[in-house]
Amino acid sequence: MNTGTLARLGRIGTDGNYLIVPMDHGITIGAVSGLKDIESTIDGITSGGADAVLTQKGLADRVHAHKNGAGYIIHLNASTSIGPDSNDKRRTGTVEEAVRAGADAVSYHINVGSKYEREQLADLAEVTDEADRLGIPVLAMSYARGTHLEGDDPEHNAEYLAHAARLAEECGADVVKTAYSGDAESFEHVTSSTSLPVVIAGGSPGTDRATVEMVRGAIDAGADGVSMGRSIFQHDDPEAITTAVSAVIHDDATVEEALERAGLAVEA
Ligand SMILES: CC(=O)[C@@H](O)[C@H](O)C[C@H](N)C(=O)O
Numbered sequence: 434m435n436t437g438t439l440a441r442l443g444r445i446g447t448d449g450n451y452l453i454v455p456m457d458h459g460i461t462i463g464a465v466s467g468l469k470d471i472e473s474t475i476d477g478i479t480s481g482g483a484d485a486v487l488t489q490k491g492l493a494d495r496v497h498a499h500k501n502g503a504g505y506i507i508h509l510n511a512s513t514s515i516g517p518d519s520n521d522k523r524r525t526g527t528v529e530e531a532v533r534a535g536a537d538a539v540s541y542h543i544n545v546g547s548k549y550e551r552e553q554l555a556d557l558a559e560v561t562d563e564a565d566r567l568g569i570p571v572l573a574m575s576y577a578r579g580t581h582l583e584g585d586d587p588e589h590n591a592e593y594l595a596h597a598a599r600l601a602e603e604c605g606a607d608v609v610k611t612a613y614s615g616d617a618e619s620f621e622h623v624t625s626s627t628s629l630p631v632v633i634a635g636g637s638p639g640t641d642r643a644t645v646e647m648v649r650g651a652i653d654a655g656a657d658g659v660s661m662g663r664s665i666f667q668h669d670d671p672e673a674i675t676t677a678v679s680a681v682i683h684d685d686a687t688v689e690e691a692l693e694r695a696g697l698a699v700e701a
C-alpha cells in the first residue's frame with residue numbers, strides 16, 4: 434500500500450475502525466428523508482462520531498461545508514430501483530474526478546452472482562489500478578446479489594458473503610463492505626475470508642436496538658465497522674443513532690451502554 438493510500442485511509446477511519454455513512458442513495462431510491470436536507474443530516478452524523486460520509490460526485494459542494502472534518506468518499510457507480518435491473522451498476526465517475534472533488538477515498542459497488550458481475554469485476558480492477566496510481570483508497574461495496582445465487586436468502590448467506598468479501602481483496606480494494614449475515618458466528622466466516630478491513634451495510638432500517646445489536650455482532654465477529662446508510666441518515670435523530678453506533682465501534686460499548694449513551698430506548 435503506498436504512502437498516500439495509507440494516509441488517506443486514516444482520514445476515513447479511526448485507528449483502523451470505520452464508521453462510514455453512505456448517502457449515495459439519491460440515485461438508487463431518490464431524495465428520501467434525510468437526503469433532502471443532506472446538509473443537516475451530515476452535520477448531525479459527523480457530530481455524532483461518523484468518521485466519513487459518502488456520496489456521489491454531484492453532491493460534493495453540499496458535503497464539504499458540513500462534514501466537520503470527517504473524511505469524504507465518492508461513489509463511482511450506481512443504478513436505480515425503478516430501472517430494468519438495480520443490479521446493473523454503471524460508472525458515474527472516475528478516481529480523478531473524485532480527487533478533483535476533494536474526496537479522500539472512492540467506493541465501487543459490485544453485485545457478485547448477478548449477470549453483470551463480469552463487467553463489474555473488470556471495472557473494479559480498473560478502479561483499484563487508477564486509485565493506486567493516485568494514492569486513493571478504495572472501498573469495495575461487494576454484495577451477493579443476483580439471479581445466479583441459490584437458497585432462501587442468498588444476500589445474507591455467509592458463504593456467498595465470504596466469497597464477495599475475498600473477491601474485493603483479490604481485485605485490490607483497501608476496505609470491503611458487505612451485508613451482515615445475521616449473527617456473529619456465521620459472520621466470522623466472512624471476516625476470516627479476507628485480510629481487508631470488513632465493514633457492514635445496514636440494509637433496510639429496523640429498531641434502534643436491532644441496529645446496534647447488528648453492529649455489536651459484526652464487531653464481535655471481527656468486523657472493523659460499518660458503511661451504514663439508511664439506518665442512520667433516515668433516523669429521526671441521526672446524531673443520536675450515530676452516537677450509539679460510534680460507542681460500539683470506537684469504544685467497544687455493549688448494546689445497552691451504547692443506547693444509554695445516545696439517549697435511545699434500551700428495551701427491545
Ligand atoms: C438501497 C440499497 O439496497 C443499498 O444496499 C444499495 O444497493 C447500496 C448502494 N450504495 C446503492 O445505493 O446502490
Ligand SMILES: O=CC(=O)COP(=O)(O)O
Nearest residue numbers: 455634635636661662663
Ligand atoms: O452505499 C450504501 C451502503 O453502503 C449501504 O447502505 P444501507 O442503506 O446501509 O444498506
